Amino acid sequence: MRVNFTVNGRPQEADDVWEGESLLYVLRERLGLPGSKNACEQGECGSCTVRLDGVPVCSCLVAAGQVEGREVVTVEGLADFAKQRAEGGCASGACGTSSQNAQGWDAKGSDSQTGEGTELSTIQQAFIDAGAVQCGFCTPGLLVAADEMLERNPNPSDADIREALSGNLCRCTGYEKIMDAVRLAAARQSEAV
Amino acid sequence: MDFLRPASWEEALAAKAEHPTAVPIAGGTDVMVEINFDHRRPEYLLDLNRIGDLCEWEVGEESVRLGASVPYTKIMENLRAELPGLALASHTVASPQIRNRGGVGGNLGTASPAGDAHPALLAAGAEVEVESVRGSRRIPIDAFYTGVKRNALAADELIRAVHVKKADGPQQFSKVGTRNAMVIAVCAFGLALHPETRTVRTGIGSAAPTPVRAKAAEEFLTAALEEGGFWDNGQIITPSVAKQFANLCSAACNPIDDVRGTASYRRHAVGVMARRTLTWTWESYRGARRLTEGAA
Numbered sequence: 138m139r140v141n142f143t144v145n146g147r148p149q150e151a152d153d154v155w156e157g158e159s160l161l162y163v164l165r166e167r168l169g170l171p172g173s174k175n176a177c178e179q180g181e182c183g184s185c186t187v188r189l190d191g192v193p194v195c196s197c198l199v200a201a202g203q204v205e206g207r208e209v210v211t212v213e214g215l216a217d218f219a220k221q222r223a224e225g226g227c228a229s230g231a232c233g234t235s236s237q238n239a240q241g242w243d244a245k246g247s248d249s250q251t252g253e254g255t256e257l258s259t260i261q262q263a264f265i266d267a268g269a270v271q272c273g274f275c276t277p278g279l280l281v282a283a284d285e286m287l288e289r290n291p292n293p294s295d296a297d298i299r300e301a302l303s304g305n306l307c308r309c310t311g312y313e314k315i316m317d318a319v320r321l322a323a324a325r326q327s328e329a330v
Numbered sequence: 331m332d333f334l335r336p337a338s339w340e341e342a343l344a345a346k347a348e349h350p351t352a353v354p355i356a357g358g359t360d361v362m363v364e365i366n367f368d369h370r371r372p373e374y375l376l377d378l379n380r381i382g383d384l385c386e387w388e389v390g391e392e393s394v395r396l397g398a399s400v401p402y403t404k405i406m407e408n409l410r411a412e413l414p415g416l417a418l419a420s421h422t423v424a425s426p427q428i429r430n431r432g433g434v435g436g437n438l439g440t441a442s443p444a445g446d447a448h449p450a451l452l453a454a455g456a457e458v459e460v461e462s463v464r465g466s467r468r469i470p471i472d473a474f475y476t477g478v479k480r481n482a483l484a485a486d487e488l489i490r491a492v493h494v495k496k497a498d499g500p501q502q503f504s505k506v507g508t509r510n511a512m513v514i515a516v517c518a519f520g521l522a523l524h525p526e527t528r529t530v531r532t533g534i535g536s537a538a539p540t541p542v543r544a545k546a547a548e549e550f551l552t553a554a555l556e557e558g559g560f561w562d563n564g565q566i567i568t569p570s571v572a573k574q575f576a577n578l579c580s581a582a583c584n585p586i587d588d589v590r591g592t593a594s595y596r597r598h599a600v601g602v603m604a605r606r607t608l609t610w611t612w613e614s615y616r617g618a619r620r621l622t623e624g625a626a
Contacts, residue, residue: 138333156331156375157365178366180359180428181512195427198362200355202333203379282426303511304425 142204144168145214146221146233154201161185161196163204164211169240172212172277183305186278187211188218193285195304212277213239215284219258222288223329259329260284263322264315271309279305283319291326293319334376339383339461342488345376347463350485352376356384356399357431359424360440384435384490393496395459398435398489405434413494415450415501415520422446422505425512435489438474441481441540448475448541449520450503452533455495462486468493475540499523500614502607505535506591506599516591519579519603523611528552528561532604537583537596547578547604564619567612572605579604 140151140163151167159178164170164187173196174184180195187196188210196209210218214234221232234242257265260283270276279302286293286301293301298319307315334352336342346352352374355361364370378384384399387409394412396405402420406429410417416434423429423446437445438458456471460483469482471492476482483489501522507513518535529552532544554571555561580601585593 156333157371159362159366179363180424183425183427186427192430193427194431195359197366198358198428198431200333200358200362200365200375200377202335202375203355203358203377205335300511301426304427 138202140201140205142206143208143233144170144236145210145217145239146208146227147235149236151201156200156202158201159197160187160189160199160201160204160209163201164196164209168236170211170213170236172239172242174274174277176274180304181306182275182278183282183302184275184278186281186305188281188285191285193282210281211239212280213242215280216256216258216261219260219284220256258284259325260287260319260322263318263325267314267318267321269310269314269318271307275305275307275309279307279315283315283322287319287323287326291323293323295320331372332374334374335380336376336378337380339381339490342376342378342381343461343463343486345374346488347486349374349376354378354439354488357401357428357433357436359428359432360436360442378488385433389496393456393493396434396492396494398438398491399433401431401433402429412496413450413454413501414497415454415503415522416447416494418501418503419446419450419505419518419520422503422513422515422518434492438481438489438492439483441475441479443475443478443538443540444515444518444536445541446505446515446518446535449518449533449535450501451492451494451520452541452543453501453520453522453531454497455522455531457493458489459491459493460487461490462488466490472543475542478539480540497522498527499525500611500618502610504603504607506603514590517583517585517596517599517603519600519607521604521607521611523615525561525615528556530555532579532582534579534582534600536590537585537600539584542582542584544579544582544604547575547582550578551575551608564616566616567608572608575608576601576605 140154151163176182176184178197180198185196217234334345353372354376356378384397386397388395402423405420434447437447451471457468503520505518506516515536517537520533522531534542580597583597585596587593
């Protein structure tokens, strides 16, 4: 079947989609967006977290056919998404992330240590600065989940952060640096306002 | 496989009548796992996401009509006062991502003994509104679960909503698992005090082939509270009464040994949760009583 939906602000069409296929498979294998990670395929790990009509969900548990006509934001579009949010919407109508840019999205920029040279969202920069990325496999899901929490709750308590990220497993960091990163992003966001 | 996308409830009923083997999918948090792991290859998937009124709820005089697809997140955020037991149970479901998708209709459709909503629904008192092209009916929650992952639905029926009695007293929910998130219950327990009728109701999860009530324990406690005049004098419940209640709740279990826990552990834990939830709900009943008396 064919599925038409919006990915990172741009209309996309996926063809020859098998009826039992997940949104995650469509994103990774049909649209060339491997940022959302495929790990447990049962909603246990949160690595595949995307926003579906604004709501964080495990894309491995959304049937592809269910996203027809709906809006998805993946980690590849997160920087642009956060930028538009900060600017109060999309005035020009040319916002979002093109599939070409999304496919080629790279957090490295000119300096792989500091992320300098690439426009990152506050949460992405904070993850780099706080050393919250080790193997990096859980990072995309954590970024999407943490960014959504900061959108709802700009001044989260530690308990709020833990709860918001309770559906995202990380096997490297022990979570402490991730907590640091989210606190850092919250602090930077409130400074910016 | 065919993907059916009805745009309205009527279309969904017609599709289910035409294809009784069609598997309804709403949040997908159970169905997609089975498909991803190749445990299930349904001939038809029946997507219910486009039917908006399944995601709505209505607070009535006596009960809340909760659409089958109202996500757990919305229950936690909006129905804590009316359905405290279910709101607490909803909060223990998996993770935020799962709670944003899953709803009570899926729990009922899957009818797993471990479904988190079941003990709360049993304790509060509820009816499941199901419908087919033949008509609509309401199944009392006590008659809904018929076996391990089996329910009273006919092949052409879909779950439209669940009517849950609004709380007339304190309710609690307790669940045993290895951590605070992403936990399938080792066992779970729901308790609702009903001061208006001076009764109590319970629900036990994951400790029998189906979710069950501990009816002997309910009858014992209802009688003991009445005899001791507890509803009126608001005294602390005698430890021996609490103990007997806990024992009877344990006795209502019919658990198995599995990877999550042994049968004897489950029986024991249900007793502990019964005693604790009784203490919590009774303390809050006493607190509310003191407040109203203080105001008078």
